[in-house]
Structure formats: structure tokens, C-alpha cells
Amino acid sequence: xxxxxxxGTRANGRAKNGPRTGRxxxxxxxxGAFLVIIPAYNEQGALAEVVASVNAHVxxxxxxxxxxxxxxxxxxxxxxxxxxxxxxxxxxGLGGCVQAGYKLAYELGFEYVIRVDGDGQHDPADIPRIxxxxxxxxxxxxxxxxxxxxxxxxxxxxxxxxxxxxxxVLRPILGKPVHDPTSGFVGVNRRxxxxxxxxxxxxxxxxxxxxxxxxxxxxxxxxxCRMRPRMAGRSSITALKSLYYxxxxxxxxxxxxxxxxGRRRVPPNEE
Amino acid sequence: xxxxxxxxxxxxxxxxxxxxxxxRRAHIRPExxxxxxxxxxxxxxxxxxxPLLEVLRRLSxxxxxxxxxxxxxxxxxxxxxxxxxxxxxxxxxDNIALAQRVAILEYHVRSQREI
Numbered sequence: 001x002x003x004x005x006x007x008g009t010r011a012n013g014r015a016k017n018g019p020r021t022g023r024x025x026x027x028x029x030x031x032g033a034f035l036v037i038i039p040a041y042n043e044q045g046a047l048a049e050v051v052a053s054v055n056a057h058v059x060x061x062x063x064x065x066x067x068x069x070x071x072x073x074x075x076x077x078x079x080x081x082x083x084x085x086x087x088x089x090x091x092x093g094l095g096g097c098v099q100a101g102y103k104l105a106y107e108l109g110f111e112y113v114i115r116v117d118g119d120g121q122h123d124p125a126d127i128p129r130i131x132x133x134x135x136x137x138x139x140x141x142x143x144x145x146x147x148x149x150x151x152x153x154x155x156x157x158x159x160x161x162x163x164x165x166x167x168x169v170l171r172p173i174l175g176k177p178v179h180d181p182t183s184g185f186v187g188v189n190r191r192x193x194x195x196x197x198x199x200x201x202x203x204x205x206x207x208x209x210x211x212x213x214x215x216x217x218x219x220x221x222x223x224x225c226r227m228r229p230r231m232a233g234r235s236s237i238t239a240l241k242s243l244y245y246x247x248x249x250x251x252x253x254x255x256x257x258x259x260x261x262g263r264r265r266v267p268p269n270e271e
Numbered sequence: 272x273x274x275x276x277x278x279x280x281x282x283x284x285x286x287x288x289x290x291x292x293x294x295r296r297a298h299i300r301p302e303x304x305x306x307x308x309x310x311x312x313x314x315x316x317x318x319x320x321x322p323l324l325e326v327l328r329r330l331s332x333x334x335x336x337x338x339x340x341x342x343x344x345x346x347x348x349x350x351x352x353x354x355x356x357x358x359x360x361x362x363x364x365d366n367i368a369l370a371q372r373v374a375i376l377e378y379h380v381r382s383q384r385e386i
Contacts, residue, residue, distance in 0.1 A: 024382050024383075024385055024386040025378065025379070025381070025382025025385070066374075084378075085378075086374050086375065086378050087374060087377065087378075088370055088371070088374045089370050089373050089374060089377075090370055092367055092370055092371070096367045096370070096371065099371065100370075100371040100374055100375065103371055103375060104375050104378065107375065202367065
């Protein structure tokens with residue numbers, strides 16, 4: 001999702017409605033049904049192409065755009081592109097936006113959910129591989145990783161340093177290395193959906209979500225994926241926010257470690 | 272010392288009046304005004320009942336009375352800030368859950384209309 005981080009309210013949601021798409025909303029079509037969710041905030045520039053690309057690479061897959069009360073025409077663009085839209089009444093931030101999608105997917109009965117960012121950085125051609133890994137490995141989450149193999153992926157110096165730092169922090173907590181902890185290109189199964197519907201980090205959720213999984217001794221895997229430059233907009237993590245990001249995420253990781261439940265594993269339906 | 276106590280008395284009384292007026296005008300809900308009223312009343316009593324302040328100074332082992340008054344005031348307001356942080360966190364969590372629920376219900380209603 002792109003910045004700026006406003007706190008707008010959808011004063012008149014109906015006024016912004018575009019042409020309706022679909023009939024009766026999305027429904028899982030059978031066992032193993034999956035949903036592609038795209039959290040979006042001010043992504044009018046890239047969203048149509050992202051939705052089209054998902055439809056091209058995964059024909060027939062239901063696509064749900066979660067509009068985080070964008071100030072531009074993201075909502076209209078999403079509907080015109082043929083996606084279903086979950087329109088939040090006011091701006092919640094990335095975590096709240098993604099969690100809303102997880103909640104709806106869980107309530108509708110989907111077995112798997114793949115999250116793709118609305119800025120075009122994630123290549124939907126990789127969705128089938130993430131889905132396949134989810135189904136075959138039985139793990140709860142699969143991360144589309146830029147660095148799982150040396151595929152020439154490069155990122156900025158500051159971000160690269162941050163990723164290395166969090167890899168180091170997460171290694172002993174997760175009990176295994178994670179190559180790309182900040183990747184938002186992830187797939188989750190129904191057990192993780194159940195967990196994330198109830199407990200999901202609200203800001204900068206990617207890293208903390210891994211520790212939330214670890215609290216339940218859930219497993220994750222990584223599959224190598226391509227990342228592209230964002231098609232439009234700008235990252236919500238600016239240089240000034242980087243320090244806040246590190247402190248916030250470290251605190252979130254620490255708190256989640258304190259909540260570790262692995263030794264007294266509680267069945268999901270008892271919570 | 273007397274001047275400090277007088278200033279504290281005036282500020283505490285002012286705080287009491289402001290909080291009461293705010294409650295009357297519904298700018299603050301009564302349940303959230305209690306903490307403010309309690310803090311203002313405590314500071315008012317401490318600044319007027321000097322023997323009580325002396326007892327607290329001796330109990331805390333602090334070297335002088337103004338420092339005791341300052342630390343008690345700071346402590347009371349720190350506790351209030353913490354309390355309001357807890358309340359704000361609960362409200363934010365509730366607000367997010369409600370916004371998500373509204374969005375999901377609107378989605379279902381819209382889906383039903385389209386059938």
C-alpha cells in the first residue's frame with residue numbers, strides 16, 4: 001500500500017461506488033478453494049494491471065481488493081477491473097486492512113488465501129507456486145521470497161541492512177532462517193487464517209506475523225519469487241519512518257515472544 | 272514554599288473547574304473525568320494541608336517538601352497517562368474490529384442485493 005498515511009473516513013461510500021462486478025459475491029467453489037486478496041490504499045495507478053495480471057495467471061481465481069478508504073479512485077478502479085471489493089469505512093493501516101480480508105475469507109470458508117500487494121511489485125505468475133507449496137508442504141504460511149535463491153534481486157542499502165538485521169533477530173526465535181521476512185507476498189492456509197482473524201499485527205505486519213505463527217508452533221516455508229519495481233505510488237516506509245519501523249517491529253516481536261504458547265498448545269476452538 | 276503551595280492550589284482548583292465545566296458541556300464523559308477530578312482534588316488537599324505533605328515527605332525520605340509535592344504530582348499524572356493509554360488502546364482495538372465488521376457486513380449486504 002502506498003502512502004500517505006491519512007486517517008480519512010469514507011463519508012459517503014455509496015457516492016464512490018463504481019460499476020458492480022460479480023453476482024452474489026465471492027464463494028469458495030469446493031475443497032481447497034483459494035482467494036487472492038489485494039490490500040490497497042491509494043493504488044489507482046497500478047491496481048487495474050495487478051488485478052488483470054492475477055486473472056491472466058490464475059484464471060477463475062476470485063480476487064478480493066480490500067480498499068483501506070483510499071483518497072483516490074482505487075475503489076472504482078478495483079470494481080472496473082472485475083475484482084470484488086471489501087471497502088473499509090475508515091483508514092486502518094496495512095495490518096487492519098489485511099486482517100479484514102483474512103476475516104472475510106475465513107468466514108466464507110476459503111481454505112487458502114494468497115496476499116498480493118496492490119503496487120505491482122509482486123508477480124502474480126508466482127501465485128501457483130506459492131499455492132502448490134501451501135498444499136503440498138502442509139505448512140501454515142508460504143512466503144514469496146526475493147532472496148530464497150540468488151535470483152539477482154536487489155533492494156536499497158537501508159532496506160537491505162534492515163532485512164539482514166531482522167533475519168538475525170528472527171533466526172533464534174523461529175528456529176530456522178527466514179530469507180525475506182519483510183515480504184508481503186504470502187499465502188496462508190485455513191489454520192493460519194483462523195489465527196490471523198483473531199490476532200494480527202496492525203502496523204508493519206509481515207515480520208510480527210511470523211512470530212505470531214511461531215507462538216502456535218505453526219510452520220512456514222519460502223519459495224523464490226520475483227519482485228518488480230512498484231508500478232505507481234510510493235512506499236509507506238519512508239526514510240524518516242525507518243527508525244520507527246525498526247523500534248515498532250522489535251517491540252512487537254518481543255511482545256509476541258512473551259506470549260509464546262507452544263509449550264501449552266491450545267486447540268484453536270478453545271480460544 | 273508558600274508561594275509554590277499557593278500556585279499548586281490555584282492550578283488544582285482551576286483544573287477542577289475546567290474538568291467540571293467540560294463534563295457539564297459533555298466534552299468529557301463522566302467516567303473519564305473521575306481520574307482528573309481525583310488528581311486535582313489530591314493536589315488541592317496536599318497543597319492546603321501542609322502537615323499531610325510533611326508526613327508524606329518523611330515517609331518517602333525525600334530531603335524537602337517542594338520536591339515531594341512535585342514528585343507526587345508527577346506520579347499522579349503519570350498514572351493518569353498510563354490509564355488513558357490503556358483506555359485508548361482498548362478503544363482503538365474495538366474501533367478496528369468494528370470497522371472490519373461493518374465492511375464485512377456491507378460486503379454481505381451488497382452481495383445479497385446482487386443475487
